[in-house]
Amino acid sequence: MPNLLSMNNLENDTIMSLLKRAGEFQQGERAPIDGTVVNLFFEPSTRTKMSFEMAEHHMGLAVLPFETAFSSILKGETLYDTVKTMEAIGVGAVIIRHEEEEYYQQLEGCKVAVINGGDGSGQHPTQSLLDLMTIYQEFGRIEGIHVTIVGDIAHSRVAKSNASALKKLGAIVSFICPEEWSGDYESSEHLDEFIETTDVVMMLRVQHERHAVSALFSKENYHEQYGLTVAREKKMKDGAIIMHPAPINRGVEIADCLVECERSRIFKQMANGVYIRMAVLEYALKGRD
Numbered sequence: 001m002p003n004l005l006s007m008n009n010l011e012n013d014t015i016m017s018l019l020k021r022a023g024e025f026q027q028g029e030r031a032p033i034d035g036t037v038v039n040l041f042f043e044p045s046t047r048t049k050m051s052f053e054m055a056e057h058h059m060g061l062a063v064l065p066f067e068t069a070f071s072s073i074l075k076g077e078t079l080y081d082t083v084k085t086m087e088a089i090g091v092g093a094v095i096i097r098h099e100e101e102e103y104y105q106q107l108e109g110c111k112v113a114v115i116n117g118g119d120g121s122g123q124h125p126t127q128s129l130l131d132l133m134t135i136y137q138e139f140g141r142i143e144g145i146h147v148t149i150v151g152d153i154a155h156s157r158v159a160k161s162n163a164s165a166l167k168k169l170g171a172i173v174s175f176i177c178p179e180e181w182s183g184d185y186e187s188s189e190h191l192d193e194f195i196e197t198t199d200v201v202m203m204l205r206v207q208h209e210r211h212a213v214s215a216l217f218s219k220e221n222y223h224e225q226y227g228l229t230v231a232r233e234k235k236m237k238d239g240a241i242i243m244h245p246a247p248i249n250r251g252v253e254i255a256d257c258l259v260e261c262e263r264s265r266i267f268k269q270m271a272n273g274v275y276i277r278m279a280v281l282e283y284a285l286k287g288r289d
């Protein structure tokens with residue numbers, strides 16, 4: 001059965017048909033699947049886990065509860081043996097979030113479908129798909145759209161998944177971050193360079209859990225230098241939108257009052273996440289894209 005591990009190896013046609021299918025689910029289409037899935041979340045999650053649960057509910061799937069804190073992982077069982085156990089008892093797909101980058105390499109040979117819900121600083125394909133859906137619905141295309149990704153690029157799986165997918169689909173992608181967080185990307189430190197011309201400002205949370213944040217950045221300092229301030233939002237062009245995968249640190253990467261402003265698509269992104277995950281579950285369990 002098809003896995004969904006990374007945006008790097010997903011064909012453009014597959015991406016576009018997942019977006020189309022998600023749109024059909026948004027319009028009310030229902031296509032129940034007779035199957036069982038398990039959500040294996042080894043890192044905290046609110047949106048991804050709950051929207052997978054909502055998607056599983058809409059798809060009529062049976063969901064076996066799994067609590068990492070009460071599992072045999074604590075007795076030293078490997079991720080491979082945990083996933084093989086799911087396979088043995090008849091589970092069709094596992095959704096995994098794990099702090100280890102490319103944890104899925106150790107699952108090669110497992111027959112159960114693996115859907116990546118985020119691997120460390122690696123990839124977050126369903127987040128990228130829901131972001132693409134949001135951009136596509138806004139502008140009617142992805143090609144030629146200018147997306148400015150701002151924040152902790154090097155440690156953000158959202159930035160990496162989107163950078164790869166957006167470029168493949170012909171978008172123009174700019175990166176704004178402190179120099180030490182640029183990773184492999186060519187970046188600028190000045191959001192003001194692009195704020196008046198970009199179509200999408202995609203803000204990121206500083207990934208405190210993945211690195212020691214430099215003492216250089218107090219919250220106020222960071223907001224002033226790299227944040228979407230009220231003054232910057234005023235300079236955005238007509239029709240330009242604000243995105244953020246959340247969780248949000250209000251007043252740090254984005255001003256509190258902008259989270260729900262007219263340009264913000266932050267809660268739209270979350271709503272789209274349910275339809276994208278319905279399409280992804282169908283793709284993984286039925287091989288349909």
Ligand code: NCD
Pocket residue numbers: 047048118124127157158204205245246247
């Ligand atoms: C993101 C993640 O977990 O990578 N959140 C999400 O899934 N919506 C972003 C983040 O944690 O900053």
